Amino acid sequence: xxxxxxSGGGLVQPGGSLRLSCAASGFTFSDxxxxxxxxxxxxxxxxxxxLSGSEGSRYYADSVRGRFSISRDNSKNTLYLQMNSLRAExxxxxxxxxxxxxxxxxGWFDPWGQGTLVTVSS
Amino acid sequence: xxxxxQSPATLSVSPGERATLSCRAxxxxxxxxxxxxxxxxxxxxxxxxxxSTRATGVPARFSGSGSGTEFSLTISSLQSxxxxxxxxxxxxxxxxxxxxxxxxxEIK
Numbered sequence: 001x002x003x004x005x006x007s008g009g010g011l012v013q014p015g016g017s018l019r020l021s022c023a024a025s026g027f028t029f030s031d032x033x034x035x036x037x038x039x040x041x042x043x044x045x046x047x048x049x050x051l052s053g054s055e056g057s058r059y060y061a062d063s064v065r066g067r068f069s070i071s072r073d074n075s076k077n078t079l080y081l082q083m084n085s086l087r088a089e090x091x092x093x094x095x096x097x098x099x100x101x102x103x104x105x106x107g108w109f110d111p112w113g114q115g116t117l118v119t120v121s122s
Numbered sequence: 123x124x125x126x127x128q129s130p131a132t133l134s135v136s137p138g139e140r141a142t143l144s145c146r147a148x149x150x151x152x153x154x155x156x157x158x159x160x161x162x163x164x165x166x167x168x169x170x171x172x173x174s175t176r177a178t179g180v181p182a183r184f185s186g187s188g189s190g191t192e193f194s195l196t197i198s199s200l201q202s203x204x205x206x207x208x209x210x211x212x213x214x215x216x217x218x219x220x221x222x223x224x225x226x227x228e229i230k
Contacts, residue, residue: 022135024154028213037166044209044220044221044222044224045211045224046159046221047168047211047219047220047221048220050217050219054159059184059217059218061218068188095166097166099152100168100171101179105216106171106213107154107156107213107216107219108156108168108171108211108213109166109168109211110168110177111165111167111168112166112167113163113165114164115165
């Protein structure tokens with residue numbers, strides 16, 4: 001069974017940092033591009049970042065570019081999101097999601113993890 | 123950026139009836155559109171990709187249609203588990219993916 005399990009969320013002060021992890025199982029992790037998507041409380045979904053399977057290419061939403069960094073460790077089947085200079089508006093549930101197909105980016109996501117909550121507040 | 127506008131924001135329908143949700147793109151996106159279902163407290167679940175292809179395990183009562191800028195998701199006979207929030211997402215704008223604001227489907 002394909003599974004994604006996020007961890008690392010919590011309460012952090014504005015300007016602080018946090019690193020999220022997403023542990024993958026049930027598929028050949030290195031074959032797939034991986035993504036982070038977030039959802040602010042009571043709001044809709046916002047794509048955050050994408051990383052290719054080979055870790056060759058990284059993409060970010062304008063709202064996080066320069067502050068967030070996506071990476072992966074294919075030997076540990078784990079995706080990461082390093083979040084720096086956090087702002088109140090970064091408060092959200094952060095989901096990791098796999099690209100639907102192995103290989104090149106496809107742009108739609110399946111499956112999704114259950115998410116981890118990040119709260120930025122003083 | 124491609125803006126997706128979903129309508130209505132909330133749709134009230136009785137179980138067993140048909141529901142049609144709309145998604146309009148601010149520019150041409152061909153059929154590069156997906157639909158997701160999100161139940162309360164759960165992660166989104168892929169329903170449709172390529173505007174009209176059902177994902178594995180999705181019941182046949184779910185169907186997607188449209189191309190260009192106008193899209194719709196139809197649920198032919200609503201079951202209790204279908205009452206949820208639905209999001210459309212475009213992937214035509216390469217690696218600048220965007221989602222609609224969602225339509226809440228509630229029991230009438």
